[in-house]
Amino acid sequence: MQILFDVLRQYHYGNNEFSQNNTHLKPKETKPVVPSVLWVGCSDSQVIPHEVLGLQSGEVLVYQNIANQVRLEDAGFRSILQYALEELHIKRIIICGHYECSGVRLALQTFDQQNEYEYSDNSFNNWVNEIKYLAYRHWSKLRQILDFKMRCQRLAELNVLAQAQKLYQDDNFIKNQEDVKIIPWIFDQERYKVVDLSCEYDRQLIAI
Numbered sequence: 428m429q430i431l432f433d434v435l436r437q438y439h440y441g442n443n444e445f446s447q448n449n450t451h452l453k454p455k456e457t458k459p460v461v462p463s464v465l466w467v468g469c470s471d472s473q474v475i476p477h478e479v480l481g482l483q484s485g486e487v488l489v490y491q492n493i494a495n496q497v498r499l500e501d502a503g504f505r506s507i508l509q510y511a512l513e514e515l516h517i518k519r520i521i522i523c524g525h526y527e528c529s530g531v532r533l534a535l536q537t538f539d540q541q542n543e544y545e546y547s548d549n550s551f552n553n554w555v556n557e558i559k560y561l562a563y564r565h566w567s568k569l570r571q572i573l574d575f576k577m578r579c580q581r582l583a584e585l586n587v588l589a590q591a592q593k594l595y596q597d598d599n600f601i602k603n604q605e606d607v608k609i610i611p612w613i614f615d616q617e618r619y620k621v622v623d624l625s626c627e628y629d630r631q632l633i634a635i
Contacts, residue, residue, distance in 0.1 A: 459485075460483065460484075460485035460486055461486075461515060462485065462486055462487055462488035462511075462515055462517060463482075463486055463487075463517065463518075463519070464480070464482075464486070464487050464488070464517060464519045464520070464521060465487075465488045465490065465507070465508070465511040465517050465519070465520045465521070466487050466488065466489045466490065466521050466523060467490050467491075467495055467497065467520065467521065467522045467523070467590070468489065468490070468491045468495050468521075468522075468523045468524075468525075469491060469492070469493065469494055469495040469523075469524060469525055469528055469530065470491045470492055470493050471493070471528070471529050471530075472491075472495075472523070472524075472525040472528070472614060473525075473616065474523065474525065474614050476489050476521075476523075479614070479621065480521075488507070488510075488511055488515065488517065490503075490504065490507045492504075493529070493530040493551065493554055493555070494524070494528055494529075494530030494531055494534075494554075494555060494558060494586060495522060495523060495524045495586070495587065495590060496554070496557070496590060497522065497590040497591075497593045497594050497597075499593060499596070499597050505597075508594075508597065508600070512600065512607065517607070518606055518607055518608065519607070519608050519610060520594065520607060520608070520609050520610065521610045521612055522587055522590050522591050522594065522609065522610070522611050522612065523587070523612040523613070523614055523621065524583045524584070524586055524587040524590075524612070524613050524614070525583065525613060525614035525615075525616060526579070526580045526583055526613065526614070526615055526616060526617075527579070527616060528579070528583050528586075530551075530554070530555050530558065531555075531558060531579055531582050531583045531586060532579050533551070533552070533555050534555040534556075534558035534559045534561075534562060534582070535562060535575075535578065535579055535582055537552065537555075537559065538559050538562045538563070538566075558582070558586055561582070561585055561586060561589055562582055565582075565585055568581075569581060569582060580613075583613060584613050584622075584624060584627075587611045587612065587613055587624055588611055588624060588627065590611075591609050591611045594609055595609065610623070610625060611623075611624040611625060612624065
């Protein structure tokens with residue numbers, strides 16, 4: 428109990444320090460900020476979306492899960508997508524993965540070349556099964572990348588492109604597709620820069 432108390436006290440202390448040292452971040456106007464972009468990202472990416480885009484806090488509507496998955500069967504994702512498109516009239520959707528993604532790494536580490544996966548009590552492992560299937564479909568090219576880190580990076584890119592394709596198939600998106608742009612990105616932590624995958628997706632250089 429004492430450990431929990433100490434941790435909570437540390438959190439409060441950290442928040443006080445943050446509040447005192449970042450007064451410039453406090454909004455100068457009381458008028459609410461309306462997001463102009465929907466960011467679909469990964470939970471462990473260590474990326475602050477509005478800072479990466481050079482925007483203010485509140486200008487980006489953020490949705491995150493492990494390995495930046497577009498799960499059309501997930502009520503949470505469908506709700507935020509519908510809210511973004513129909514209520515906020517957002518015109519840009521960024522799907523941003525990142526190198527060194529733990530979800531992608533787990534998928535590749537437990538990848539079965541026979542594509543035989545069974546659901547288990549491990550929710551994390553079940554969550555990345557779709558990425559394992561993606562690795563299976565692209566294994567002929569992925570196997571040529573001998574360095575495991577580089578192979579993970581390529582699978583992370585393929586994952587972003589696959590999620591973009593899935594989003595194009597969503598009913599909420601189809602109704603607004605003439606006005607909405609999907610932007611597939613991958614974040615490189617070492618350079619702290621994004622890699623734009625739009626060219627590869629738009630030219631359909633690979634079949635996801």
